[in-house]
Amino acid sequence: xxxxxxxxxxxxxxxxxxxxxxxxxxxxxxxxxxxxxxxxxxxxxxxxxxxxxxxxxxxxxxxxxxxxxxxxxxxxxxxxxxxxxxxxxxxxxxxxxxxxxxxxxxxxxxxxxxxxxxxxxxxxxxxxxxxxxxxxxxxxxxxxxxxxxxxxxxxxxxxxxxxxxxxxxx
Numbered sequence: 001x002x003x004x005x006x007x008x009x010x011x012x013x014x015x016x017x018x019x020x021x022x023x024x025x026x027x028x029x030x031x032x033x034x035x036x037x038x039x040x041x042x043x044x045x046x047x048x049x050x051x052x053x054x055x056x057x058x059x060x061x062x063x064x065x066x067x068x069x070x071x072x073x074x075x076x077x078x079x080x081x082x083x084x085x086x087x088x089x090x091x092x093x094x095x096x097x098x099x100x101x102x103x104x105x106x107x108x109x110x111x112x113x114x115x116x117x118x119x120x121x122x123x124x125x126x127x128x129x130x131x132x133x134x135x136x137x138x139x140x141x142x143x144x145x146x147x148x149x150x151x152x153x154x155x156x157x158x159x160x161x162x163x164x165x166x167x168x169x170x
Contacts, residue, residue, distance in 0.1 A: 018049045031148045
């Protein structure tokens with residue numbers, strides 16, 4: 001069973017979703033792909049991992065780096081899983097590019113070329129935003145291309161982390 005709850009963040013309402021395996025959704029209300037993978041059989045409720053996610057978000061929105069990650073249950077293709085795993089390695093307050101992620105994936109896959117656009121598609125479909133930090137990925141020229149929650153939220157998240165890219169857009 002998947003349970004959902006709402007979290008009121010400084011950037012707006014967020015819908016959290018989790019099942020017995022872990023967090024499988026963190027979406028800003030009305031964002032692109034909102035609740036795209038939320039099963040029809042879900043109910044409002046709570047479970048320990050949702051409480052962990054709320055604590056993580058409380059720490060994060062207080063301007064501090066959380067020192068734990070709620071248990072995750074990311075559902076997607078092998079390619080998307082690989083991209084999301086790389087997102088989890090981007091340090092708090094740092095940024096990377098879609099091209100750099102594509103190069104990392106190519107190295108992992110024995111040199112097989114991966115397009116930055118394909119990486120961008122996987123990043124854009126990340127179902128657990130903020131916790132899986134897709135907002136830390138920028139264009140090759142440093143531009144804040146794409147964010148399912150909206151560029152305004154991406155800027156605010158990067159600013160909260162004091163990320164170098166945010167300084168360009170303040």
